[in-house]
Amino acid sequence: MKNNKTDFIQGNIACVEGAIVAGCKFFAGYPITPASEIAEHMSERMFQVNGTFIQTEDELSSIAAVVGSSWAGAKAMTATSGPGISLMQENIGLAIATETPLVIVDVQRGGPSTGSPSISLQGDTIQVKYGSQGEYQVISIAPSSPQEMFDYTIWAFNIAEKFRTPVFVMADVMVGHMREQVEYPEDYNELEIFDRKILDDPDSTEGRFLSTEVAPMPIFGNGFKANVTGSTHDEFGWRNVSDPKVMDNFIKKLTNKILNNKSEIIRTEKEYMEDAEVVLLSYGSVSRAALETVHTAREKEIKVGSYRLVTVWPFPEKEISKMSENVEKIIVLENNLGQIYPYVRSAVDGKAEVELLSPSVLGEFFEPNYILNKIKEAK
Amino acid sequence: MLKDIEHPLQKYIRPGTNYTTCPGCGNGILAQSTLRAIKNLELDFDNIVFVSGIGCAGWIPSPSFNTDVLHVTHGRAIAYATGVKLTNPKLKVVVFSGDGDLSAIGGNHFIHAARRNIDLTVICVNNRIYGMTSGQAAPTTPKNSKTTTTPYGNMENTFDLSDLAKSAGATFVARWTTYHARQLTKSIAKAIDKKGFSFIEAISQCPVHYGKVIGMRNDAPSMMKEFKSKSIHINKIDSLSNESSDDKIIVGELVNENEKAELTDLMQSLRTEVGTDG
Ligand SMILES: Cc1ncc(C[n+]2csc(CCOP(=O)(O)OP(=O)(O)O)c2C)c(N)n1
Ligand code: SF4
Ligand SMILES: [Mg+2]
Numbered sequence: 001m002k003n004n005k006t007d008f009i010q011g012n013i014a015c016v017e018g019a020i021v022a023g024c025k026f027f028a029g030y031p032i033t034p035a036s037e038i039a040e041h042m043s044e045r046m047f048q049v050n051g052t053f054i055q056t057e058d059e060l061s062s063i064a065a066v067v068g069s070s071w072a073g074a075k076a077m078t079a080t081s082g083p084g085i086s087l088m089q090e091n092i093g094l095a096i097a098t099e100t101p102l103v104i105v106d107v108q109r110g111g112p113s114t115g116s117p118s119i120s121l122q123g124d125t126i127q128v129k130y131g132s133q134g135e136y137q138v139i140s141i142a143p144s145s146p147q148e149m150f151d152y153t154i155w156a157f158n159i160a161e162k163f164r165t166p167v168f169v170m171a172d173v174m175v176g177h178m179r180e181q182v183e184y185p186e187d188y189n190e191l192e193i194f195d196r197k198i199l200d201d202p203d204s205t206e207g208r209f210l211s212t213e214v215a216p217m218p219i220f221g222n223g224f225k226a227n228v229t230g231s232t233h234d235e236f237g238w239r240n241v242s243d244p245k246v247m248d249n250f251i252k253k254l255t256n257k258i259l260n261n262k263s264e265i266i267r268t269e270k271e272y273m274e275d276a277e278v279v280l281l282s283y284g285s286v287s288r289a290a291l292e293t294v295h296t297a298r299e300k301e302i303k304v305g306s307y308r309l310v311t312v313w314p315f316p317e318k319e320i321s322k323m324s325e326n327v328e329k330i331i332v333l334e335n336n337l338g339q340i341y342p343y344v345r346s347a348v349d350g351k352a353e354v355e356l357l358s359p360s361v362l363g364e365f366f367e368p369n370y371i372l373n374k375i376k377e378a379k
Numbered sequence: 380m381l382k383d384i385e386h387p388l389q390k391y392i393r394p395g396t397n398y399t400t401c402p403g404c405g406n407g408i409l410a411q412s413t414l415r416a417i418k419n420l421e422l423d424f425d426n427i428v429f430v431s432g433i434g435c436a437g438w439i440p441s442p443s444f445n446t447d448v449l450h451v452t453h454g455r456a457i458a459y460a461t462g463v464k465l466t467n468p469k470l471k472v473v474v475f476s477g478d479g480d481l482s483a484i485g486g487n488h489f490i491h492a493a494r495r496n497i498d499l500t501v502i503c504v505n506n507r508i509y510g511m512t513s514g515q516a517a518p519t520t521p522k523n524s525k526t527t528t529t530p531y532g533n534m535e536n537t538f539d540l541s542d543l544a545k546s547a548g549a550t551f552v553a554r555w556t557t558y559h560a561r562q563l564t565k566s567i568a569k570a571i572d573k574k575g576f577s578f579i580e581a582i583s584q585c586p587v588h589y590g591k592v593i594g595m596r597n598d599a600p601s602m603m604k605e606f607k608s609k610s611i612h613i614n615k616i617d618s619l620s621n622e623s624s625d626d627k628i629i630v631g632e633l634v635n636e637n638e639k640a641e642l643t644d645l646m647q648s649l650r651t652e653v654g655t656d657g
Binding site: 049073220222 | 428458466
């Protein structure tokens with residue numbers, strides 16, 4: 001635990017400290033810009049806190065080792081960037097299918113392919129949602145500052161543990177490499193830290209998988225005789241790949257575990273929304289520009305509000321639909337060519353005008369004036 | 380009367396499972412050898428975790444072995460096992476892998492785990508073919524063999540998996556064939572008991588998908604007799620000329636090293652040294 005009250009640190013370092021506060025005891029990773037500082041700091045910190053660090057041979061092994069560690073009982077995490085996420089996808093699917101709590105930090109960079117390692121892009125918003133085969137749901141959180149890299153990494157572990165599922169922390173070059181003041185908790189004992197529910201009795205007849213209420217986890221080494229497979233299975237882990245009913249139950253329980261608990265998972269942040277005519281809808285580092293623009297607009301008495309998705313997935317369509325009833329126009333700000341834009345349009349469903357605004361040059365910070373001009377054009 | 384007699388290994392089998400291998404498959408011999416080794420070592424089965432990938436060999440422990448089993452993606456079993464072992468070093472972690480799983484798609488994890496000398500036991504069922512997907516060539520398929528993806532004969536060279544493990548740093552390496560069930564049992568026991576990266580290569584028969592391309596379709600006994608006639612013990616190797624050894628299967632305990640430090644031990648010492656706010 002940090003004894004000092006504040007630090008002036010990079011988002012990536014804040015993320016590591018947050019993970020440690022959350023109880024993370026295992027990190028596996030492979031170096032990649034702009035996420036390497038997380039692995040480097042973890043390599044020093046993990047052994048200090050009785051944990052484990054390993055630099056694996058590739059990202060496939062990083063996520064695989066993290067899943068193995070979680071089944072052996074640890075809170076575990078990895079950190080990478082888009083190319084690493086691409087390599088991890090098959091094993092992320094296994095983590096979802098086996099209901100393994102873990103945290104994946106994606107410090108996004110420019111893509112496709114090797115792209116631009118030190119240019120910021122929100123390029124992986126959809127790839128974390130749908131990058132692995134099949135039908136499933138993920139949880140993703142989009143921090144916008146080093147402080148949030150600290151706070152939201154703790155929160156990511158909490159919801160991963162609570163819902164027994166992988167949680168993505170979607171940072172980017174800006175948030176990961178930015179240095180800002182980070183305030184540590186006054187009293188660590190007052191922090192809410194959630195630990196997974198573990199099966200308490202080897203003879204328990206309670207299911208171990210596939211409950212929308214989240215089944216207790218039969219972690220290894222306790223005589224639970226856990227039967228864990230990425231194949232289609234039932235509540236006890238028994239594989240069944242021939243009966244469509246078993247597959248139907250498998251997919252629906254996994255997805256409903258997230259969807260039925262949306263109200264507990266989803267977080268949005270609203271500024272000046274009470275009388276807003278135009279709304280800037282954003283997430284992650286872009287939200288900083290959105291807020292800045294709103295403040296400038298309000299000084300000029302333009303009725304603009306900011307609606308920020310703190311969690312991007314599961315998508316808050318109900319909340320957005322409701323919000324859209326009272327506004328004229330929603331401008332979706334994304335540092336990409338519109339990855340959540342179609343979801344917003346579908347949620348709004350004609351109740352307000354929806355427009356996408358990317359930065360004039362992808363990867364450059366959104367200029368508040370540029371946004372403001374677009375608002376004025378719209379009015 | 381007969382129904383009252385229980386197989387000595389029955390207690391290791393998860394109630395409700397039945398094996399699904401083809402008749403004559405070598406996987407049954409591997410399952411038995413492994414369970415006998417565990418029985419002989421008198422290990423607490425609950426303290427062993429089995430990790431396996433995709434392929435027929437992956438079905439040896441999962442779901443049939445009645446302890447913690449983790450059945451993962453194709454090629455990645457060692458990577459998952461690494462996370463289990465590093466997190467709870469008290470657990471014995473045993474990986475089952477097919478030759479394709481281990482040396483094609485998963486080859487990188489194999490050599491790096493050996494290099495790290497992490498305490499895992501990896502048992503490879505080397506049937507020299509992709510059994511599960513019905514008989515395509517593997518990196519272990521003998522040269523000139525016809526398979527479903529080498530209809531003109533295999534042009535590529537063959538991996539020697541035990542040599543690979545040895546050069547990558549494994550501290551225990553043994554190769555036997557399914558003909559050598561007793562020797563396999565003994566070596567598996569040593570491998571599990573050994574602290575360090577242990578590798579067992581079991582040359583095995585896939586009478587269905589490899590048998591069919593070498594003129595021994597569904598004929599496990601002939602395949603095993605061939606293993607017997609081709610096998611030569613490592614200690615007798617010097618007496619053979621190079622030429623005749625090419626066609627031979629060198630069996631025995633090829634590496635048994637005691638000097639090298641093991642990774643989970645090194646990490647534990649480091650925690651003691653640098654630990655602060657535990
Ligand atoms: C990513 C991926 N690629 C391909 C497959 C298809 N596949 C399943 S098993 C297998 C090969 C198995 O061969 P081997 O590892 O030698 O095991 P065996 O069946 O012979 O025991 C392949 C290619 C898969 N499951 N996943
Ligand atoms: S296909 Fe071959 S390896 Fe697979 S179970 Fe049948 S005989 Fe065994
Ligand atoms: Mg094979």
